[in-house]
Each structure stands twice: as structure tokens, then as C-alpha cells.
Amino acid sequence: VKDSMRGRINAHKGHILLGGLREYINKLTQAQRIIILGCGTSWHAGLVAEYVFEELARIPVEVEYASEFRYRNPIINEGDVVIAISQSGETADTLAAIELAKSKGAIIFGVCNVVGSSIPRATHAGAYTHAGPEIGVASTKAFTAQVTVLTMMAIVVAKTKGTISDSLYRELLYALEAIPDQIQKTLNNHSQIKYISSIFRDARNFLYLGRGYNFPVALEGALKLKEISYIHAEGYPAAEMKHGPIALIDEEMPVVFIATQDSSYEKVVSNIQEVRARKGRVIAVVTEGDKLIKQMAEFVIEIPATHEALVPLLSVIPLQLLSYYIAVMRGCNVDQPRNLAKSVTV
Ligand code: F1P
Secondary structure, eight states: OHHHHTTTEETTTTEEOOGGGGGGHHHHHTOSEEEEEEOHHHHHHHHHHHHHIIIIIOOOEEEEEHHHHTTSOOOOOTTEEEEEEESSSOOHHHHHHHHHHHHTTOEEEEEESSTTOHHHHHSSEEEEOOOOOOOSSSOSHHHHHHHHHHHHHHHHHHHHHTOSOHHHHHHHHHHHHHHHHHHHHHHTTHHHHHHHHHHHTTOSEEEEEEOGGGHHHHHHHHHHHHHHHOOEEEEEEGGGGGGTGGGGOSTTOEEEEEOOSSTTHHHHHHHHHHHHHTTOEEEEEEETTOOHHHHHOSEEEEEOOOOGGGHHHHHHHHHHHHHHHHHHHTTOOSSSOTTOOSSOOO
8 A cells, every 4th residue: 555655645745646647637537437347356446446436526436347347238428437457457357348348439547556467558547556466366455555546546536626625635645644554553453353263263154244435345355255265255235234144144153344433333333233133243343442332242353543435445454364364274375275366367
């Protein structure tokens, strides 16, 4: 995250500089609709971006799996802009989706990690994430770097469009600059997360629930657990629980809530009560100092407070660590999970 922001953001001077967008930034600012494409973790980063772009820049956003988009006959209108997200820059589904969107006249932005890879070469403009090499197959720091860059893009567009005030703009910049230290603080909490992992290492299923900005984080937490520990996990918007997944809850079911103090807090608290009433085992990621959820959940993991739009950058960290420790304790190879490729090029 620090490397994604390096040289690009200066809260004191009120700057965000994303050089790779310069030529096409007007297209993004004037977009009637943004279509975001990606696969796996990159798709989850796109979902976070949907919330951020819509909230701050007031542009309608659709997020699609590139692997599905490429086989449809999607409607692209003048004024639509596509953002393609990929860590490797080589994912075949994402590349094919880009080519399809281009053939229909769309302007394409890329958000990729590997400099000079195929996707940045196929797009009109873009911003690299500069997360450094992802050693493991499963994306972790690539996710936070993608969300950082997409958030910076949304803030630039919102500022240019005037959909955020100068004071909110400044507040977001300062909050972004504080994120790397806050991530470090969250990582320092690893021994507590390791302990929680030891309790749940033999679970057969996990449920991850979150609302708003934390809904995509729930999906990403579940995906990380599946990818590296081979435990079945599902992520859901917490509000969807009553429409189905609640049937799964019993005393065997660990339920991870991402329950930070934001606009959905009270609703999430009542979802936690519903799970407790059915004897589900609650692990909650909460904002530092939270007292209410501490009394309700079996385990709480605290993360520092930040602006609501930036919470995913912090709330995903304990979930990545939880997957990591559970996988290690189960003897799984976290860097090279079975059946997964770093770049899915077919
Ligand atoms: C997409 C992706 C990753 C996942 C795994 C398989 O890759 O689904 O999110 O962790 O590596 O590929 P990319 O397009 O972001 O490189």
C-alpha cells in the first residue's frame, strides 16, 4: 500500500498524481457508467471500487466477472468506461473481456501489478499498483494495492467533478496516508489471530458476513480461506443472511463478521445477535475500542479507525492472516495451493 501511494499522494499539499491516467482522465471524469472487470480477488477489489466510485464520484458502476462478460454480448454505450483489474496482467479471461469491450468502442483503463504485462499493453491508460512481486499464488497485498489505487482514482474523479467537498477531499488524503501504519499495527496483532486460528483449524465450513464496504471484504475473506486452506467458506452480505445462509448456522459454524463502526454498524450488531441466538461461533473484526460487540462475540479482532470508504484496506488484513495461519496449521502450502495457477492464461 505504501508503494502504491509513493510519490502519488501528498495530503499536506492536497495532491494525488496518477500519471498513467493523465491523457484519458477526462473520459473517466465524464463517464456515464463505469464497468469494472476482473477475476477472483481482482473482482473483489472491483466490488470495493463500486462502493467508492458511486459514493464519492456519483458514477454508476457495474462489476462483472471477466470470465462471464467475455462470453456475453454486453451492451456498451458511448460514455461507458471500462476498468480492468489484474494482479498478473496476464489473466486470459480478463484479456478477452478487454478485447471484446474494445471492439465495442469502450475506453479501457487497467489496474495491474506486473509492469509491461499483456493487460497494460492492451488498455488505453492505467495505473500500476506497484505492490511488488506476489510470491504466493493467492493475491493478498495485490488486493490492498488494487483497492488503494482504485480509491485514489475515485477521489481524483470526485474532486474534479466536485462531488466531494474540499474538506472531505483533504480528510480522505490524510486518512489514506495513515493507512500503511495502521496496516502495520493490524499485522502486529498476529499472535491473537494465530490463537483464534488454532481454535478453528479443523472447522469444515466458515461463513463470512459484512455490509456496505465490508461486503466485498467478506467475499475476499472466504475466498482466501478456500484458496489456501481448502476449507469450504461462503461470503455473503450480512443482510442476505436471513434469505438463506441462516439455515446453516449451528454450534459448529464459525461466522466471521466484519463489524466496524460505520453506517451499517447497528444492523450488523443485530445480525450478530441472530447468529448468537442460533449458537453460531462469532469471530468479529471490530473498530478499536468497540465495547458492545466484545460482549457478544466469542472473539474480537480490533482494527484502527479510519474513514468508512477506506475500511476494506484494514478489515481484510485479519482475514488474510486467519486464512494464512489456518492453512499453515493444516499443513497446506500457502504459497502454492493445489490446482491454482499464478496467472490463469487459458
Ligand atoms: C486473478 C486470480 C487471483 C487468484 C489466483 C487466480 O488473477 O483469480 O485473484 O488469487 O491467483 O487468479 P489476476 O488477474 O489478478 O492476476
